[in-house]
Amino acid sequence: MIGHGFMGAAHSQAWRVAPRFFDLPADVRMQVLVGRNLDSARAAADTWGWDEASDDWRAVIARDDIDVVDIVTPGDTHAEIALAALRAGKHVMCEKPLANTVAEAAEMTAVAEEAERNGVRSMVGFTYRRVPAATFARQLVADGRLGEIRQIRAEYLQDWLTDPEAPLTWRLQKERAGSGSLGDIGAHAIDMVEFVTGAHLTSVSGLLETLVTERPLLASGVGLSGTASDERGEVTVDDVALFTGRFDSGALGSFEATRFRTGRKNAFRFEISGTRGALSFDMERMNELQFYDATAPELELGFRRILVTEAEHPYAGAWWPTGHMLGYEHGFSHQVVDFVTAIADGTPASPSFAEGLHIQRVLDAVEASSAAGSTWVRIES
Ligand code: SOE
Numbered sequence: 001m002i003g004h005g006f007m008g009a010a011h012s013q014a015w016r017v018a019p020r021f022f023d024l025p026a027d028v029r030m031q032v033l034v035g036r037n038l039d040s041a042r043a044a045a046d047t048w049g050w051d052e053a054s055d056d057w058r059a060v061i062a063r064d065d066i067d068v069v070d071i072v073t074p075g076d077t078h079a080e081i082a083l084a085a086l087r088a089g090k091h092v093m094c095e096k097p098l099a100n101t102v103a104e105a106a107e108m109t110a111v112a113e114e115a116e117r118n119g120v121r122s123m124v125g126f127t128y129r130r131v132p133a134a135t136f137a138r139q140l141v142a143d144g145r146l147g148e149i150r151q152i153r154a155e156y157l158q159d160w161l162t163d164p165e166a167p168l169t170w171r172l173q174k175e176r177a178g179s180g181s182l183g184d185i186g187a188h189a190i191d192m193v194e195f196v197t198g199a200h201l202t203s204v205s206g207l208l209e210t211l212v213t214e215r216p217l218l219a220s221g222v223g224l225s226g227t228a229s230d231e232r233g234e235v236t237v238d239d240v241a242l243f244t245g246r247f248d249s250g251a252l253g254s255f256e257a258t259r260f261r262t263g264r265k266n267a268f269r270f271e272i273s274g275t276r277g278a279l280s281f282d283m284e285r286m287n288e289l290q291f292y293d294a295t296a297p298e299l300e301l302g303f304r305r306i307l308v309t310e311a312e313h314p315y316a317g318a319w320w321p322t323g324h325m326l327g328y329e330h331g332f333s334h335q336v337v338d339f340v341t342a343i344a345d346g347t348p349a350s351p352s353f354a355e356g357l358h359i360q361r362v363l364d365a366v367e368a369s370s371a372a373g374s375t376w377v378r379i380e381s
Helices: 006-021 038-048 057-061 075-087 102-116 132-142 181-197 330-345 353-371
Strands: 032-034 052-054 068-071 091-094 122-124 149-157 201-209 214-220 227-234 240-247 252-258 267-274 277-282 288-293 304-307
Touching: 006 038, 006 330, 032 038, 032 057, 038 052, 052 057, 057 075, 068 075, 075 091, 075 102, 091 330, 102 122, 102 353, 122 330, 122 353, 132 181, 132 267, 132 277, 132 288, 149 181, 181 201, 181 240, 181 252, 181 267, 181 353, 201 353, 240 353
Parallel strands: 032 052, 068 091, 091 122, 149 252
Antiparallel strands: 149 267, 201 240, 214 227, 240 252, 267 277, 277 288, 288 304
């Protein structure tokens, strides 16, 4: 695993726990954790249970005893590491968004597709797909329970940037993160509704805004827990991203991604409406799916709450008895299960780099639209 911040912790616990709760078709050994600073990498390796630490990812990728490379670094290093790992014949898991630009994502996809022909798998970390309620939502849509889908709404609302004195972390720097709310959390929203509905965005009209343009630089630390210095730096990404879109199925979509929505901590919500029914989900109530069956008797119509914890629900049977609730981290374990299964069984892994490239194209189109006064921009296929 390369990187050891927030996502490093999330992925480490998943690599540790998944093989214990699921019957995986291959053994997992948490071999080496790589970071830029060897002491920090060693401390993280000890905390999370990796056998070794290193500050040289190139040397680690060249090793014969490494089969999988898990990339949990900021977006500006995804392409270089993923390309090197794929070319070395390693299976690659890469955090979202796949890259910082369409050009990088396109090259990564081309190399991943070439590697795929030699049995090398790759996957992008859109982990929320693997929240049981989200996977179940997709099943309901595929079973026709919503009928023809006409409207799709997705919003990802956080509030950790409302304080103008919150420090300028890498997530606020374009050269490191690629974009702001748009790529950080809007990318999840796009992937989720496309996953659930099977429809793909074909054009968008967007509006991006940076609400706080300068923030204190970090004196020490890396994230929000870091300490602020007296110096200030420019925020070079969007704080709020709004866009509407058209899907290839004919459905219309509206999207909102913001880290400025006071009071909303991780409110990743979607609502999907069709001719026969509707679905509504909120990550802050992630074990539940609201389902409206429009074919029910008129006097019984209404959204009903399904607790997605029955053993037969996606992934749920491997964990606890009914109703004992899963959390944020479980999606990462499910991601490990699906990735290891794809590697061992020789089946394609999803979301593939090609799917990650499509999301990158949508992000790019939203930026281009906003820059051109919210005109409609077609998404390249
Ligand atoms: C920060 O906004 C963040 O950690 C994202 O980077 C993640 O992708 C999302 O899952 C939670 O919020």
